[in-house]
Amino acid sequence: MMHDFLYLASQSPRRRLLLEQMGVRHELLLPTPDEDAEALEMILPREAPADYVLRVTLLKLRAALRRRQRLGWTSAPVLCADTTVALGRRILGKPENPADARQMLLALSGREHRVWTAVAVGTGRTVRHALSVSVVRFDALSPTWVDSYVRSGEPMGKAGAYAIQGRAATRIASIRGSHSGIMGLPIYETSALIQGLIRQG
Numbered sequence: 001m002m003h004d005f006l007y008l009a010s011q012s013p014r015r016r017l018l019l020e021q022m023g024v025r026h027e028l029l030l031p032t033p034d035e036d037a038e039a040l041e042m043i044l045p046r047e048a049p050a051d052y053v054l055r056v057t058l059l060k061l062r063a064a065l066r067r068r069q070r071l072g073w074t075s076a077p078v079l080c081a082d083t084t085v086a087l088g089r090r091i092l093g094k095p096e097n098p099a100d101a102r103q104m105l106l107a108l109s110g111r112e113h114r115v116w117t118a119v120a121v122g123t124g125r126t127v128r129h130a131l132s133v134s135v136v137r138f139d140a141l142s143p144t145w146v147d148s149y150v151r152s153g154e155p156m157g158k159a160g161a162y163a164i165q166g167r168a169a170t171r172i173a174s175i176r177g178s179h180s181g182i183m184g185l186p187i188y189e190t191s192a193l194i195q196g197l198i199r200q201g
Contacts, residue, residue, distance in 0.1 A: 006121070006198050007078045009064035010184075014165060015081060018185040023200050029064055029078060037063075041082075041093065049086035049116050054131055057082040057118035065122050077197045081119040083184045085160025087111070092160040098150045101161040105149065108160065109141035115160070117181045121193045128193045132186035134177025136164075141171055 007029035008015060019026050031037040040059045043052055060080040068078060085092040087107060095101035112135055120129035149168065155161035162168035164182045180187040191200065 002196070003076045003198055006076055006194065007064065007068060007073070009060060009067075009078055009080045012081075012184050014163075014183045015185045018180055018183065018187060018190075019079075022187060022191060024194065024198055026079070027076075029068055029073070031063070032067065035063065035067070043091055043093065047091070048089060049084055049091050049114065050131060050133070052091055053082050053084045053116045054118040054129065057120045058127070058129065061120045061122045061127065065124055069124075075124060077121050077123045077194065079119065079121050079190070079194070081117060081185050081190075083115065083117040083159050083182075086114050086116060094157055094159055095155055095161045098156075101150050101155040102146055104161040105141055105146045105155065106143070108138050108162075109146075110138060112137040113160070115177070115182045117178075117184060117186055119185060119190050119193060121190075121197065123197065130186070130189035130193055132178050132181035132189050134175060134179075134182050136172060136177075136182065137174045139171050139173045145171070 005025040005027060008019060008026045009029045011030060041056055057080050061078060064078045064080055092104050095104055115134045115136055117132045118129060120127060149155060152167065154163055154166045178186045
């Protein structure tokens with residue numbers, strides 16, 4: 001059954017913008033106060049970045065589908081996504097505090113890292129998912145620049161302590177992969193997943 005919209009189970013304004021760019025009408029389906037959404041993002045011991053980001057995305061999707069049913073909302077598809085940054089097998093999640101953000105950024109300085117984004121769409125009966133990986137290299141980051149960036153507050157709440165659509169873009173020397181995937185929603189993969197489910201603008 002083709003729907004006119006989907007539910008986006010994410011608070012990310014970037015994902016909303018990317019869906020708008022795709023011409024996809026959407027409504028938010030956010031966790032209720034009784035849900036512990038942060039617990040879903042816990043990293044398991046020795047978990048590989050690709051396994052982690054896909055597992056978390058599918059957990060978020062299942063939680064969102066239960067939420068849709070509990071609220072009695074219409075059965076439009078639900079879209080979830082998760083993004084993580086990795087240095088090798090080391091997963092760099094959202095920084096816990098400014099000192100943690102500073103440490104992450106200095107670790108990324110002058111080096112290549114991978115940005116993994118998983119996206120999943122579920123209707124209740126079926127689940128489709130995809131994985132996007134991009135390689136990003138920062139130029140050398142001076143401690144002065146890092147301190148200024150951390151003070152701006154932009155790194156907080158961001159995987160790997162940076163936002164590619166913000167000030168950090170001025171220090172990114174190269175990208176191989178999906179710019180929209182690094183932002184949090186790979187447009188190509190997402191469009192393929194929702195094909196036949198949603199009428200795209």
